[in-house]
Every structure is written in structure tokens, then in C-alpha cells.
Amino acid sequence: MSDIEKREQYTSEGVPTITSAHRPASKVPNRLGNPGPLGLFSFASTTLILSFYNCAVRGIADPNVVVGMALGVGGLAQLLAGMWEFASGNTFGATGFWLSFAALYVPGSGIADAYHGKTAEFENALGIYLITWFLVTFLLLIASLRRNLGLISLFFFLTITFMLLAISKFTGNLAINKAGGGVGILTALIAYYVGLAELLIRDESWFTLPLGVIPRRID
Template sequence: MNNIYSIKDSTANPGPLGLFGFAMTTVLLNIHNAGFFPVNSMIMGMGIFFGGGAQFVAGIMEWKKGNNFGSIAFLAYGAFWLTLVFTWLAPMFGVEKPDGNAMGCYLGIWGLFSLVNFFQTLKGNLIGKLLFGSLTLLFFLLAAANFTANENVLHFAGWTGILCGFIAFYEASAIMINQKYEKTILPL
């Protein structure tokens, strides 16, 4: 027997929220990595509330919509921001600060996670490939910079992260603008 009743999903697309949360926080942190200013409360605040919190909310909303990729990506990268800020703040409470090798391992495992996500984008649009390709490269460069304590690698990683963040910003903008105008204004 067919059910003549169906429920239409009329909830908003959470993708732009998660992408903007990722994009803006990533750009700001990587301006630091490129050498322009130290880590400060602005980066930590963005990491907790927008990079962490907004992406976490977007991930739950993607889960509700049945989007496995979006859900896992936003929840995981939201958790990344929360763990990163915790790592910076924990020494204030007597927890040992990680050394370069520990941070290299931390960032390297996020590079592997990003690589798995990149492989999934190969069946998607160009902007997704560029986003996750640059993100994978960013994490591996940050891991290398921490393992070697090489400032030049860190600065190059910073510029890579700025590019990655702006790609995510573009994607979020394109989704919103294209939806609003009901046609492709910014191609994906």
C-alpha cells in the first residue's frame, strides 16, 4: 500500500552556515600562520563559536536532512576547531602543552581525514574538489611545519589556508546567491 501522505522538507540548507563558519575561521587562523599576527582571543573566539559551534549546528542539520557527507564533515571540522582551541587553553589549567611532534601528529591525522573527504568530492563539483584538495594540503603542510619547526613551511601553509578559506567562502556565497536568484550566478 502506497502512503499518499508525504512530508516535504522545508528546512533551510545548512551548508552555507557550516561553510561560512569554516571559511572565516580558517582565513583568520591562517593569516596568523602566514605570520601577520599572533594567536589571540579573536581567533579563539571564532574557533569556539563560529568554526566550532556553527559548523556543529550545520552538521546536526545536515544529519537531519540525511546528508551523510555534510553531517560528518561539519560535525568533525566543528570538533576540530573546539579541540584546537582547547589545546591552546588547556595549559592554563595545568595540562601539558603539546610539542611540535604531538601537534604534527594531530594535524597529520586531520590531513588523513581530509584526504578521505577529498576522495568523496571526486564525484562532485569542482569547488568541492578545490576546497578539500587545498584543505588536505593545508593539514599536511601544517603537520610538516610542526614536525620540522620550519617557519617558511608554516607561512606557506598559512597562504594555502587563506586560499582554502576563500574557496569555502565562495562556495557558501554561491549556494546562497544561486538559491536566492533561482539560477546559477556563481558556478560551483
């Protein structure tokens, strides 16, 4: 008699039971929540503050106060949300830029200090930085075209925001910088909406928000 047969047991009705020796391994249920709202709210909040500064609201022209948000909320929280998106199998959601932006203005990093007395050079360097993120965001816009209208709108206006801010750095035109801030505020509001729509789960909420689902491609 084989070892498996020796380990076989029978019920009172004579029906053999499956022992742990040849029972398939059970799958552990995935208890990971949706990290999307955390990433979207973090992005939206930091973008909203910086966009207000770009619009010179209340006479603010120096963006350094946003560094705390860019590090702790737009940066760390969005980084964690992105890693959890990876764990959930969503490569698309694991993106963000705020930590790199914060590094430019963190006291002691030496990045901004290296351009002391070279304002034009620093502005051009920021323009190159922003135009690079314009290209990355444009690629994300293309990737979002089969997702939903909420994400498409978010990446469309974010692409425009980066483009306007880059142009303002290259040209020194404050009006274009304010325009970029205005579009950035709209982008942040869209991000809040998309984040809330993902947070309002049908089985746990009184209502849901539409995101404009796009039909899946049929091969």
C-alpha cells in the same frame, strides 16, 4: 456492512468520497533550508583568521585570539550545520574539526598547560594532531571527486594546508608554517566561494555561481 462502508459518504452526483479512515497519511513538507552555506562560511572565516596568524600578518604569532571563532563560529555554528546536514540526508557535509582545535588553547582546559616547559614535545604533539586531520581531509577529498569542482578544490587545498602545517610543527620550520598559512588563505577563499554559490538559489537570486558540476555515474 463493514465499518469502512458505513463511513463511506457520497457526493450529490453519487460518487463515493474517501474518508479520513482510509485516506493515506499526508506527508509534511520539508521546510529545512540548506545548512551548507552556514557551515562553509563558518569554516572559511575561522580558517582565514588562523591562516593570517600562521602567515604572521601584522607580526602576530600567537593564535589564541582565534579560539573565540573556533568555539562559536567554526565550532558551534559548524556543528549545528553538520547536524542539519544529517537531517537533510547529507552525511558528507556533517564534518568539522574546529571544536577540537579550540580545546587545545582554551584557558583552563589544561591541554596546553600540560606541556609547560616542553615546547618541542608540544610541537610534535600538534604535528601528530595535524597529520591526523591531513588523513581525514584526504579521505574527504576522495569522497568529493564525484561532487563538483568547487568542493574538490576546497578539500585539495585543505589537505595541502594540513600537510604543510604538520611538517612545520615536526621540523620547526617557520617558512613552511607561513606556506601553510598562505594555502590556508586560499582554502578559505574557495570555501567562501562555494558557500556563496550554494546560497545563491536560482529562483531567489539575480545570478548564480558555477561550481563545476561533474556528470553522474551511469550504471
